[in-house]
Amino acid sequence: LSSSKEQFDFFYFVQQWPGAYCDTKQSCCYPKTGKPSADFSIHGLWPNYNDGSWPSNCNLDSVFDKSQISDLISNMEKNWPSLSCPSSNGFRFWSHEWEKHGTCAESELDQHDYFQTALNLKEKANLLQILKNAGIEPDDEFYSIENFSEAIKEGTGFTPGIECNKDSARNSQLYQVYICVDTSGSNFIECPVLPRSRCDDQIQFPKF
Ligand code: 5GP
Numbered sequence: 001l002s003s004s005k006e007q008f009d010f011f012y013f014v015q016q017w018p019g020a021y022c023d024t025k026q027s028c029c030y031p032k033t034g035k036p037s038a039d040f041s042i043h044g045l046w047p048n049y050n051d052g053s054w055p056s057n058c059n060l061d062s063v064f065d066k067s068q069i070s071d072l073i074s075n076m077e078k079n080w081p082s083l084s085c086p087s088s089n090g091f092r093f094w095s096h097e098w099e100k101h102g103t104c105a106e107s108e109l110d111q112h113d114y115f116q117t118a119l120n121l122k123e124k125a126n127l128l129q130i131l132k133n134a135g136i137e138p139d140d141e142f143y144s145i146e147n148f149s150e151a152i153k154e155g156t157g158f159t160p161g162i163e164c165n166k167d168s169a170r171n172s173q174l175y176q177v178y179i180c181v182d183t184s185g186s187n188f189i190e191c192p193v194l195p196r197s198r199c200d201d202q203i204q205f206p207k208f
């Protein structure tokens, strides 16, 4: 089983728009460090297969160990905050992401590299700036899903996956952006398969 090096085909690098996580019926809780800045934040770096399925919880012996990422924590508090309730300091979310997804990429990235790689990718794909350059801002206006896809393709070179959710008034809105990355975690690639979008044709970009 462990004889082949790569046990997945590519990564989804997934960023969430906090405005869309927080304005749902379920609402959200700000981290103990305060309200995050109005920017996309990291949800996760998820190993995936080309057929759209994915592995999960690949090594129950590999537990999240914050001592391995102590140099990254202030960066993670800023770029990878947890908005679920109750209010937290991020460790639960990061631990969940490592154990569910990160352990499936251990053939490529150890725990420190896994989190470092996600932080590097966030810097490389500055979605808010990319969208702003295309005249798209989180102003509660509606845009076509193609407006988002085209702008991000322009900015990163590759077509992203766009996932929507619904706000408390049932409006379809931009929730997450999926960018595909090769198994080394270093290069954006064209997505072998796009995630389910669940978007209406016109989607709102909510304020945060
Ligand atoms: P949901 O069912 O809400 O779409 O996703 C629940 C969880 O399943 C996500 O938090 C994520 O951990 C995982 N997940 C959903 N879609 C994908 C996918 O396309 N690829 C991978 N690797 N994980 C996914």
Ligand code: 5GP
Pocket: 052, 053, 054, 055, 056
């Ligand atoms: P459904 O197939 O009904 O959309 O998904 C049911 C649950 O299984 C969801 O939580 C979904 O995120 C998860 N799921 C769907 N496909 C996969 C997969 O290929 N791998 C894993 N680990 N979970 C999956």
Ligand code: 5GP
Pocket: 016, 021, 043, 044, 081, 082, 083, 084, 093, 096, 097, 100
């Ligand atoms: P996934 O399994 O889809 O990778 O991650 C979703 C899990 O992380 C859920 O259990 C969710 O409650 C938790 N979680 C904690 N903080 C956040 C957050 O800020 N955003 C999202 N989407 N999930 C979060």
